[in-house]
Amino acid sequence: MNFDDMKSRWDKEPSGDVKIPQQTALLGKAKHPVDQLKRNMRAELWTQTAAIIIMAFYPMMFHLDASLNNYYYLVYALFVVISGYYIIGFYRFYKQMHNYASDTRDSLLELYYELRLSMERYKSFGFLLLPFANIMIGLKFYSNQLQKGIPMDSFPDKTLYAMLLIVIAEVLLMMWALHTWVNRFYGKYARQIKSVSDELKEEI
C-alpha cells in the first residue's frame, strides 16, 4: 500500500450512499452546532422580550405603593433601553450568516470571535441587569414598609447590614451562575473551535 495506489482507489470510489434531495425544501433542519446555538438564542430572545413586557406591569402585579410608580418607571425605562441594546445585538448575531465559503482559518476565527463576543455580551447583559433587579426588589420592600407606615430610617443597623450582605451574596451567586451557564452552553464549542484554529497556525 502507498499513497499513489491509495489515490487511484480513492478516485474510483463510488459515492452511492449520498442522497441528493429532489428539492431543497426536503432538507431537514440544520443540526450544526452554530445553527443550534442560534435557535437557542432565538428562544431566549422571545423569553427576554416577554420578560421586559411583563416587567411593565410589575407595580400592578406586586401592588407597589402609588408614590413609587414614577421611580419604578424611571428605572424601567433604563432597563428597557439597555435590554433593547443587547437584544438587538443578539438578534444581529442570530440573523448573521456564517461564511463557510471563506478559507478554513478565516472561517474558524470569525466563528470563534463571534462566539466569544456573544458570550461576553450575555455576561455583561446579565451583570447589568443585576442592579435593576435589586432596585426593583428594593422598591417592593420599601413599598411594603410605606404601606405599613414604617419609615426606612427606623431599621436597626444590624438589619441594614444583614440586608447589604444578602444583596452582596445574591450578586455574587448570580454572577457565578451566569458565568457557569454561559460557559456551559457556549464555552465548550468555543474551545473546540479555538483548538482547531490553533492547529492552523503558521509554523515557519
Added chain:
Amino acid sequence: MGADHSKEQQFLTLLEKHKGILHKVARMYMDNAEDREDLHQEIIIQLWKSYDSFRSGSEFSTWMYRVAVNTAITSFKKEKSRTERFSSDEVTDVASEEYNQEKDHQLELFYKAVQGLNPVEKALIFYFMEGLSHKETGLNLGLSEVNVRVKLNRTKEKLQSIIKQQGYEF
C-alpha cells in the same frame, strides 16, 4: 419564483455531479454511517444557504470543498474524544470487521486510520487525495504553501505510522 426554481435546479444538478466530495468528506470526518448521513445533510444545507456566495464563473468543486470541509471541521456533534474513538482495540479489529466485498478493503483501512488524525490533518489529507496542489490547499485552509508542505509531510508520516500499527505495510 421561476428564477428561484431554476437556481435550485442548477444547484441540485451541480450537487449531484459533485456528490463524491460529500461522500469523501463525510468518510474522513465521521466514523459511523449515522453520523456520515447527518453530515451529508448538514453540508447540503450549508451549501444551499451559502449558494449566493458561489460565483458562477468559478469552479463549483473549489467552492464546495471549502463549504464542505469548513462544515465538517466545525461539526463536533456526536464526536467522541479521539482517544475514545480510536482505541488500539478498534485498530486491531479493523481487519476482522464485517467486510462488504464491494468496498475496497485497503480504502476502508485508510479511512479507519484517518480517524486518528485531528480535523486539520484530515483536511490536509483530503485535499492531497483530491489532487490539489500545495498552493490550492493553502488557499482553502488559509495557510502558506510552505506550511502546507511541512504539515502535509508530517501528516502523511503520522498516517503511515497508524496504518503500520494496524499491521499493514505502507
